Amino acid sequence: MTTPAPTASARSSRRAKILPWALTLVLLAGAWLLNAAALPDSAPEQPFVTTTSVDSVATAGNLSAKVTAVRAARSITDPQGWTEDGTWLVVELDAAAVRSQYGSSLATAELTIGDRTFSATRRAQTMRDSGALVPGVMRHGALAFELPEGALKGTGTLRLANIGVVAGNAVIELPVDLDDVPVEDAITLPDTDWADR
Incomplete structure (x- = not known):
């Protein structure tokens, strides 16, 4: 069938x-x-990173910067004569605003080593508190990071931005080989002034 x-x-x-x-x-x-x-849930919180190297000009958002030297010292002295012993990483740099002077200071100046982040000191007179940056005209100065003893090992990351909250904003990052940074007995920080043209 x-x-x-x-x-x-x-x-x-x-x-x-x-x-x-x-x-x-x-x-x-x-x-x-x-x-x-x-993208992962944390993606909106990630900054827009511009990676740079020593003596290279980098631009991120309203900030243009060039790190000219990275040194370490057992003691620093600022232009006003303030002195402090310890383990210090000193970053000399030129910086300027790109578009606007309004709100264009170095609001973020951080060094990350491993899972620890250090802010540039406010105890010394440095570029951290030098006021607004001017569009197109570089200012020269330094940042100083006070670190724990023995912290100058491995790789660190310097992060610069003209805003205090970097989540979702533009930042400049400089990888630093801390093992190669020369350690001096003492460093006198430069005055924050107009960079040589």
């Missing part, structure tokens, strides 16, 4: 039942692929 061939209406009914399931599977696969390719 032979089975009768399905009628056109039976085939159409079967397709009508299978089509929603197939479409659901396609949509689920597409959603899974989209989720796999999407």
Whole structure:
């Protein structure tokens, strides 16, 4: 006995039942692929990084900067005569605003070593608190980071920005090989002044 061939209406009914399931599977696969390719939840918090090197000018947002020297010392003295012993990393740099003088100071000056982040000291007279930067005219000065004894090892990352909150904003980053930084007995920090043109 032979089975009768399905009628056109039976085939159409079967397709009508299978089509929603197939479409659901396609949509689920597409959603899974989209989720796999999407940025992580923390992505909006990440800064826009411009990586630079010593003696190279870098621009990020409203900040243009060139690190001219990275040194270390057992003692620093600022231009006003304030002196402090310890483990210091001194960064000399030129910096200027790009578009606007308004709100264009070095609001962020940080050094990250491993999982620890150090802010540039405010105890010494440095470029950290030198006021607004001027568009197109570089100012020269220094930043000083007081570090724990024995911290000058491995790789550090200097981070500069003209805003206090870097999440979602532009920053300049300079990798620093701390093992190669020469350690001096004492460093006198330069006056913050207009850079040589």
